[in-house]
Amino acid sequence: MIVTEDVGTVQREAWARGVLPPVEQVRPGLWSIPVPMPRNPLRYVLIYALALPDGLALIDVGWDSEESWRALVDGIAETGHHVTDVRYAAITHLHPDHFGLAPRLREVSGAALAMHGADAALLGHHSPTDVAEDEQTWNTQLAQLGAPTGILAAARVDLVRLGAGESMDVVLGDGTALDLPGWDLRAVWTPGHTPGHLTFVDDAHGLMFSGDHMLPRISPNISTVPGELENPLHRYLLSLHATTSMPDGEVLPAHEYRFRGIADRARQLMDHHEERFAEIVDALGVRPESTAWEISQHISWSRPFDSMSDRLLRLAVRETHAHLLVLADRGSIRSLGGHPERWTPTP
Numbered sequence: 001m002i003v004t005e006d007v008g009t010v011q012r013e014a015w016a017r018g019v020l021p022p023v024e025q026v027r028p029g030l031w032s033i034p035v036p037m038p039r040n041p042l043r044y045v046l047i048y049a050l051a052l053p054d055g056l057a058l059i060d061v062g063w064d065s066e067e068s069w070r071a072l073v074d075g076i077a078e079t080g081h082h083v084t085d086v087r088y089a090a091i092t093h094l095h096p097d098h099f100g101l102a103p104r105l106r107e108v109s110g111a112a113l114a115m116h117g118a119d120a121a122l123l124g125h126h127s128p129t130d131v132a133e134d135e136q137t138w139n140t141q142l143a144q145l146g147a148p149t150g151i152l153a154a155a156r157v158d159l160v161r162l163g164a165g166e167s168m169d170v171v172l173g174d175g176t177a178l179d180l181p182g183w184d185l186r187a188v189w190t191p192g193h194t195p196g197h198l199t200f201v202d203d204a205h206g207l208m209f210s211g212d213h214m215l216p217r218i219s220p221n222i223s224t225v226p227g228e229l230e231n232p233l234h235r236y237l238l239s240l241h242a243t244t245s246m247p248d249g250e251v252l253p254a255h256e257y258r259f260r261g262i263a264d265r266a267r268q269l270m271d272h273h274e275e276r277f278a279e280i281v282d283a284l285g286v287r288p289e290s291t292a293w294e295i296s297q298h299i300s301w302s303r304p305f306d307s308m309s310d311r312l313l314r315l316a317v318r319e320t321h322a323h324l325l326v327l328a329d330r331g332s333i334r335s336l337g338g339h340p341e342r343w344t345p346t347p
């Protein structure tokens with residue numbers, strides 16, 4: 001393990017070299033532990049461990065795989081603790097790379113699990129009837145967006161619901177203080193990436209644990225998901241706007257590397273979406289009366305549209321849809337309705 005108060009340099013270098021960063025002591029009593037995510041281009045999730053008088057608290061827990069569990073257990077050992085010392089785990093949001101190991105961790109250590117109510121409410125859809133109903137809803141949505149049947153057929157793989165039968169020990173809301181002696185942490189609700197996404201802020205120590213709300217390099221996926229936020233990008237932009245007025249400090253994200261400049265990064269992400277909006281309006285100018293699917297083929301992505309897996313294509317079309325909803329709210333475009341729904345610029 002290395003001890004560093006130098007903002008993210010070691011992590012950034014590890015990111016550039018494509019290797020897993022080391023376990024780092026970021027502050028006295030605060031460590032970052034990279035936990036691998038098998039077969040995922042983000043490669044790892046950064047778990048944070050905070051010393052308590054009687055053990056440890058974690059922020060996020062990592063992907064549910066044997067390799068990830070070993071990395072978490074070994075990383076905790078490097079901090080001089082044992083996994084059974086974990087008393088509390090605050091989860092930024094209900095995605096498998098953040099929440100996945102939570103049930104196992106609770107079983108082993110008795111840790112209390114805490115999450116926002118809006119994400120906690122999504123736990124545990126797991127009976128075959130639930131899955132069949134979800135599949136139907138998702139297929140209907142994708143068809144309405146104009147996606148071809150080929151990419152609908154495989155949507156079932158996205159439907160693995162987390163936390164079957166699980167419930168949270170602590171439900172956090174916006175502004176809830178976390179009961180962690182020695183720290184001054186409070187939950188800040190930042191909906192957008194998920195309905196109940198939380199960041200955790202410690203003003204006394206100048207720290208912001210940003211989850212997936214803000215990452216240093218990439219823009220988090222914001223898409224319309226049936227049964228979740230109706231206009232997720234609108235909510236995300238509001239969350240970013242609120243983030244710009246937070247006191248500055250070090251950002252400890254769940255992926256990539258630590259950085260400084262909370263307001264600057266929030267503004268960059270807002271600008272990024274404005275560029276996307278402009279691109280979509282231009283694409284619709286050239287091809288009026290298009291579906292979300294058609295538009296998504298004519299805007300730029302980090303990899304060529306034709307080379308994306310079905311799963312990425314589903315994310316891309318839902319992300320395009322999230323942008324269309326905001327543009328329609330602003331009056332730049334309008335929906336012509338229909339099945340699938342078509343969109344066109346307003347004159």
Ligand SMILES: [Zn+2]
Pocket residue numbers: 093095193212
């Ligand atoms: Zn996420």
Ligand SMILES: [Zn+2]
Pocket residue numbers: 045095097098212254255
């Ligand atoms: Zn993530």
